[in-house]
Amino acid sequence: MTKNSLNHIAIIMDGNGRWAESRSHARVWGHIRGSRVVSNIIEEADALGAKALTLYTFSTENWSRPVTEVTVLFKLLRKFLLIERKRVLQNNIQFKVMGDTSKLPEVTKQLISQLEVESADNTGLKLTFAFGYGGRDEIVKATNNFIKENPGKEITEELLESYLLLPELGNVDLMIRTGGDQRISNFLLWQSAYAELFFTETRWPDFTRSEFRKICESVSCRERRFGNICPSSLESSKSKAKENREIITNF
């Protein structure tokens, strides 16, 4: 069987809070443990040959969480930028943040732009943190920007795509959500139109490289038809041409 290339993998890293609560810890402890998993999964995605990995680190809806939780998430982002900078650069990874970072502390914003600039010419894995990100918001902004720049011009899928935040990431091939819920929570709505979805009960702090690898292996063997029918069905349909004609005539 030919394998599907999983060029762009997106992950909703869910279940941190429940992981901590089930151990009678504060929810933020789950984020702290979860942040340790992030680096392992980045390494594994790179080893698996993915071209892009997009991680949902903070959604537009997450702003409604308690200030302490938001503050810890901000701090974890800063810590990642400080600790992982060297590894990102050594591994030829191109790092970007997409979303609204305006409310982040100045020092974190500076660390983000520094790493984005330093890694801009890297040709390896495109690592993107979706932060202050919402899929609907992205589509609305893309549409408004298109209209502003092209008054009166009809919008097409290709044109709209070119106005998304990071069009170079392309379509999502596989979207994974940890933590047991089965929804995509406003993440990469446009880019995931034909994504394979995988939901695991494992909560993010317990998510391992080996589970990630197994998911990628199993999904890369799934048949993806993009609205078409599979080649064997096409052949069988051709061999039934007479029957097809009769059905169309008599229908």
Ligand code: FPP
């Ligand atoms: C959802 O868990 C997760 C988030 C809101 C943020 C994900 C953040 C991390 C994995 C750590 C940050 C790491 C870096 C490197 C920035 P939840 O709290 O909604 O879990 P729950 O559904 O169990 O409540």
